[in-house]
Amino acid sequence: MKSKNRTITPLEKELLKAAEAKVLSSEKKSGDDIAGLHAALKIFKEKGLPAKSLEKWRNTDLFDWYQKAFSPVAEKEKFTKEVDDIFQCTVQGFDSNVVSILNGHYYSPEKTILQRFDNGLIIGSLAKAKAQYPQYFKKYYNKIAPVDANGITAVNRLFAEDGVFIYVPDGVEVELPVQLIKLVNKRGLMLNTHNLIVLEKNSRFTFLHCDDSINHDDSFINTLTEVYVGENASLDLYKLQNINDETVLLNNSFFNMERNSRLKVNVLTFNGGSIRNELHVNLNGEGAEADLSGLYLMDKKQHVDNQVYVNHNAPHCNSNEVFKGILDEEATAVFNGYVFVERDAQKTNAFQRNNNILMTSTARVNTMPFLEIYADDVQCSHGATVGQLDNEAMFYLMQRGIPFEDARMLLMFAFAAEITDDIKIETLKTNIDDMVKKRLRGELSICDRCVLHCTTPDKPIEFEIDLSKI
Amino acid sequence: MLLNIKNLHVAINGKEILKGFNLQVNKGEIHAIMGPNGTGKSTLAAAITGREGYEITEGEIIYKGQVINDWTPDKRANEGVFLSFQYPVEIPGVSMTNFMRTALNAKREYLGLPQMKAGEFLKLMEQKKKLVEITAKLTNRSVNEGFSGGEKKKNEIFQMAMLEPTLAILDETDSGLDIDALKVVAKGVNELKSDENAFVVITHYQRLLDYIVPDFVHVMYGGKIVKSGGKGLALELEEQGYEWVKEQFGEE
Numbered sequence: 001m002k003s004k005n006r007t008i009t010p011l012e013k014e015l016l017k018a019a020e021a022k023v024l025s026s027e028k029k030s031g032d033d034i035a036g037l038h039a040a041l042k043i044f045k046e047k048g049l050p051a052k053s054l055e056k057w058r059n060t061d062l063f064d065w066y067q068k069a070f071s072p073v074a075e076k077e078k079f080t081k082e083v084d085d086i087f088q089c090t091v092q093g094f095d096s097n098v099v100s101i102l103n104g105h106y107y108s109p110e111k112t113i114l115q116r117f118d119n120g121l122i123i124g125s126l127a128k129a130k131a132q133y134p135q136y137f138k139k140y141y142n143k144i145a146p147v148d149a150n151g152i153t154a155v156n157r158l159f160a161e162d163g164v165f166i167y168v169p170d171g172v173e174v175e176l177p178v179q180l181i182k183l184v185n186k187r188g189l190m191l192n193t194h195n196l197i198v199l200e201k202n203s204r205f206t207f208l209h210c211d212d213s214i215n216h217d218d219s220f221i222n223t224l225t226e227v228y229v230g231e232n233a234s235l236d237l238y239k240l241q242n243i244n245d246e247t248v249l250l251n252n253s254f255f256n257m258e259r260n261s262r263l264k265v266n267v268l269t270f271n272g273g274s275i276r277n278e279l280h281v282n283l284n285g286e287g288a289e290a291d292l293s294g295l296y297l298m299d300k301k302q303h304v305d306n307q308v309y310v311n312h313n314a315p316h317c318n319s320n321e322v323f324k325g326i327l328d329e330e331a332t333a334v335f336n337g338y339v340f341v342e343r344d345a346q347k348t349n350a351f352q353r354n355n356n357i358l359m360t361s362t363a364r365v366n367t368m369p370f371l372e373i374y375a376d377d378v379q380c381s382h383g384a385t386v387g388q389l390d391n392e393a394m395f396y397l398m399q400r401g402i403p404f405e406d407a408r409m410l411l412m413f414a415f416a417a418e419i420t421d422d423i424k425i426e427t428l429k430t431n432i433d434d435m436v437k438k439r440l441r442g443e444l445s446i447c448d449r450c451v452l453h454c455t456t457p458d459k460p461i462e463f464e465i466d467l468s469k470i
Numbered sequence: 471m472l473l474n475i476k477n478l479h480v481a482i483n484g485k486e487i488l489k490g491f492n493l494q495v496n497k498g499e500i501h502a503i504m505g506p507n508g509t510g511k512s513t514l515a516a517a518i519t520g521r522e523g524y525e526i527t528e529g530e531i532i533y534k535g536q537v538i539n540d541w542t543p544d545k546r547a548n549e550g551v552f553l554s555f556q557y558p559v560e561i562p563g564v565s566m567t568n569f570m571r572t573a574l575n576a577k578r579e580y581l582g583l584p585q586m587k588a589g590e591f592l593k594l595m596e597q598k599k600k601l602v603e604i605t606a607k608l609t610n611r612s613v614n615e616g617f618s619g620g621e622k623k624k625n626e627i628f629q630m631a632m633l634e635p636t637l638a639i640l641d642e643t644d645s646g647l648d649i650d651a652l653k654v655v656a657k658g659v660n661e662l663k664s665d666e667n668a669f670v671v672i673t674h675y676q677r678l679l680d681y682i683v684p685d686f687v688h689v690m691y692g693g694k695i696v697k698s699g700g701k702g703l704a705l706e707l708e709e710q711g712y713e714w715v716k717e718q719f720g721e722e
Contacts, residue, residue: 390561391522392559393559393561395543395559396555396558396561397561397573398542398543398544398547399543399552399553400547400569400573400629401544401547401548401573401580402544402572402573402576403542403544410564410568413563414561414562414563414564414612418563
């Protein structure tokens with residue numbers, strides 16, 4: 001075997017240096033998971049940051065980003081002003097419980113940093129919760145995401161100190177969605193955060209995870225989210241990604257799903273330099289159901305990669321994946337959908353679809369379904385399309401007097417609507433629809449702020465007509 | 471004169487389909503264009519409405535006194551040219567109401583009129599739906615998606631009623647229609663007909679002309695009109711078929 005002569009990139013060099021220091025300092029402290037840190041460091045040394053030579057990273061090349069020595073150590077910001085004063089992203093008219101993370105740390109006044117409500121619901125800082133509720137951490141933390149998944153998760157393990165912790169007890173149905181706003185206000189940082197969301201049996205919860213930028217500073221965001229959905233529990237998770245072109249966002253989410261549980265994930269990617277979402281869903285209990293969808297609207301030289309892994313480990317489970325994207329200019333996208341059906345997972349239904357519209361000849365998409373099936377009584381399907389807007393439909397619309405640009409918009413919006421129509425919170429859906437329209441009009445990416453709270457009033461959006469609402 | 475087509479030559483991918491087509495249409499008139507398949511009837515409709523890929527190599531289309539050869543399809547539409555499609559396109563995700571209101575307001579904007587209010591629009595829709603006996607709620611239905619053949623054609627006439635064109639071209643509107651639907655469509659057309667507009671009805675069969683009675687009938691063959699006459703000509707064609715046309719004017 002040839003000896004591996006990997007070039008160590010500036011980012012890897014920076015991370016190694018910081019990791020060694022971190023391990024050293026942890027050894028002096030009690031309470032830190034020294035063994036875990038050592039294991040993660042070993043994996044990182046072995047694997048490094050993912051390179052395009054890896055099969056699963058073939059079409060997502062972050063090499064240029066690794067040339068910047070982003071620092072994985074960020075000072076915790078003192079809570080001096082409300083997050084609304086830094087950034088406003090509470091969706092208009094959308095009632096939610098807002099929590100925020102600034103530069104990788106939970107950002108909140110001391111008294112609300114970890115809240116336990118009357119019904120037993122816990123929302124707060126992961127760092128704080130780790131000390132206060134060790135029982136949950138022992139059971140779930142680092143148990144859902146394998147430490148050796150890849151170099152990126154190892155880096156997260158090494159540096160993530162904080163994140164959001166949510167615990168929904170048995171039988172608690174939380175009406176008010178929780179909205180996480182993640183922000184960065186310093187340049188050159190690599191932000192590693194770790195979220196843990198636990199839904200005990202028969203509970204219900206809605207979580208909205210927003211990644212936003214407040215300026216054009218560069219950053220490298222590496223988020224790990226572990227989710228446990230207990231028996232008969234139900235989770236709706238929306239990811240909204242509207243970051244600047246100078247930012248890399250890596251999102252690794254791992255889900256363990258018990259019997260008859262339900263999961264719905266909707267990943268809405270509006271803007272960002274390079275974004276990769278990995279969803280790892282383990283259907284571990286009979287009758288579990290995962291509904292995974294995504295919409296990406298990219299332009300310039302932006303890149304988005306959705307990697308969806310669904311493991312049917314138990315019989316009678318359903319999974320459904322629909323990801324759609326519109327790519328303009330020189331944008332590139334990847335969709336890889338892996339469905340794995342275990343030998344015992346009979347009566348599995350697994351469907352997968354990826355549709356793309358390329359607006360230019362320079363936009364590119366790589367879409368690849370993988371099915372690995374060991375059971376014999378299953379229904380699986382997959383399909384992928386890459387195309388342009390339908391010329392027949394364009395002419396039909398224009399023949400009715402609708403100008404070219406509007407006709408194009410109408411068709412693009414209709415294409416996207418299949419995903420946004422699925423948003424169950426009406427006010428959120430309306431806001432997302434507006435975001436989609438603005439994005440398609442090219443008005444969103446010029447906005448430094450989350451468009452939901454653009455300071456400039458928007459011109460009215462035409463063809464916003466749904467008479468069913470009149 | 472509303473429409474004056476002079477020596478029109480149209481090519482698709484370099485192949486000439488229309489070869490010196492002439493037609494004059496005045497307001498208040500109904501013209502039927504008949505002829506065997508593959509003779510350029512639908513090409514004519516595409517050329518008048520400005521469809522991409524239909525290249526005018528010679529001649530002029532003069533509409534309301536202006537040469538419209540280079541006009542975009544939407545400009546022609548907003549100036550009152552309407553095409554009832556032979557094969558209406560399904561557009562998933564675009565609701566009928568959304569579509570119609572966008573179209574209507576595009577026209578109003580073109581004409582310098584204010585946008586129509588939602589309530590007013592809704593009323594107009596209900597009124598025009600009755601004209602073509604559409605009972606289904608259109609609000610939540612995507613354009614033509616899941617419509618039967620008959621519904622699609624009724625929907626074309628419904629759109630025509632909404633947009634009130636000056637020149638309406640009906641391309642094989644009778645194809646795929648049962649007699650009841652045909653009557654409904656014809657009734658819609660007859661109610662919309664006035665002294666201020668004109669219809670060009672493209673059809674292969676005489677059947678539709680029992681219900682939409684033309685003032686002029688033209689026989690098209692080999693990319694141009696080879697014979698014109700009154701409504702009696704349509705009956706003649708019905709009896710004799712198109713064989714004599716082919717014999718008289720040569721096999722393509």
